[in-house]
Amino acid sequence: MSLLEIKNAHLKLDDKNILNGVSLSVNKGEVHAIMGPNGSGKSTLSYMLAGRDGYELEEGEILLDGISLSEMEADERARSGLFLAFQYPVELPGVGGMSFLREAVNSRRKFLGEEELDHLAFVKEARKEASKMYVKDEMLKRAVNVGFSGGEKKRFEILQMAMLKPKVSILDETDSGLDVDALKIVSDGVNAQRNNDNAIVVITHYQRLLDHIVPDFVHILSDGVIIKSGGPELALEVEKNGYSGLINAA
């Protein structure tokens, strides 16, 4: 059984058709890349999966580990093991990074029937994971994403992923706004999370991220449908010929 199953997803925003029948099946241990031009519906797809208000499906179905997500609110989906790394992480003035992480981790642990981590144990764990992402203690004391650089925001997203240990992670343009060094840190962080029990969906506009996070499958999204699927070579084709060639051929 696949870990994430998207069946014929249709979605409208403001009466405009944005997703027009997306189907995708992601198995344990796999990394899938979804590529597509700007405005093709990539972020919409990720919000739809995460359960954002207003992004309810018009038609179709999504299953996480065999369980339908349609009736679940965003927080329940997250606790069930779905994670979205935002294209634009949101600033939370006044909410300290460390307490934010703790709130998130404990929500997930409670759901899994595990005990909440006590404060010290949590801080130790968080610091360990943070150092792997080159996130300094000082940054965890600051308010979430407030005054963070583009790279810091993305590193903080992957740190959250590492702490929450989700079943399925959707990474929405995690490479955007990163220089080469930051791209390497973030990719290494993601690769370290890859294992045989989880799955990762990498959404990107450019091929360069896929040199670092090498996908098993690549899908091209255009106008809210997947027009072509293949292996990593498909990403190179996009790199060489651009999206237009593929879209015209479809």
Added chain:
Amino acid sequence: MRHSIKDDYINSIKNYTNQYEDTNFRKIACNDFKSWPSPREETWRLSRLGSLSRKKIKPINPNLKKNNNNTSNLVGSKIIQFIDGAYREDLSSKLPSGVNLSVLSDSESLKYLQKIKKSNLSDHPSTNVSLSCTPSIMKLTVSKDTKVKDFFEIIYEGGEDSQSVHPVLYLELEKNSSLYLIERFNHLTSLAMPLQLIELRNKASLNSIKIFNDNEKTYNLSANCVYLSKESYLNSFSLIKGGIFTRSETHAYLNGRNAKLNLNGIYISCNKQHHDLTTAIYHDVPDCTSKQIVRGVLGGKSTGVFQGKVRVEQDAQRTDGQQMSRAILLSDTACANAKPELEIYADDVICAHGATVGELDDDQLFYLNSRGVPMDKAREILIKAFLEDMINQSVDNSLHDFVFKEAELALSSIITKEK
């Protein structure tokens, strides 16, 4: 135009003042109270006293045997206790050297009245009624060069149903002195009319926290007049959470160069509470700074009002005046009004202001939800952050936790009630 008052209250004030012989300040004040402010008066338009004026109320005769409620105090603070508007030495702490508390004589009381009458609080109902009916004007003085280390806590309690209480305070910080002052309003009465005159002499520094937490039936019409001299500093923070109607009105006069004022406040309102923070800051001389951050959180059918006037006189060059107000509505039936008012007659000034009223941010809520945090918890986190952020910016470090806990207590009722 003023609407006619029920003669009751005026008569009862007159009767009350008759117990005192020949005290001019009471007579003057009593004569000046003609009626409750009408909603046609600009600063009372959003905070109407109609239902108060229809109540049968009379000034209280303080009961000097009444006991205090043991409110949890700050550890190690010096307590000054008022009950029924009267100072109670028997329930107050011994004062350290350099701090003095005394009763104003009649002639000093007259001077007190004149100082307030010079200000724009001259017609405020609490000015006239409280000067008529206060048991006595209490003066707290910090002597020259005295830096008081202990926190001072003034606790105002007492009152009765259908009665009004009138604590009147005069606070003078002499040259180069400093004080941390926490005031708690915990009345259980129909009407409380605290009146204050604060004078900060050159280089004096006052950290002031006021917590309005009167009983749910209480009207509190607090009136405060502040004069700041050269290089003095007032860091003032008010938390309004109690009463059915609480209005704290402060007029601050920056009269000496390089005086610095922070005039911040939070209101947390639920049910049918009406909370009003009205301030006026007068920059009369050059080189002064005033900063104001006001935040409100409203649930139920509550109303919040912030009126903030900043007036910069022609001479007051290089004034720096900042004002920011933000209110968050947690229910469809709550309402917040913000009325900033800038009057600037000088040309070389930095003045900024902004006022917003809105709901919790959807993007922020979704971000928290997407991390597994349930909606109620997410709302709570954001509301607390909204207030904590501001508390951290505006009260002294050593008092963050204390103030935040006071705010949290009030929040718990609106967060769980509103869905």
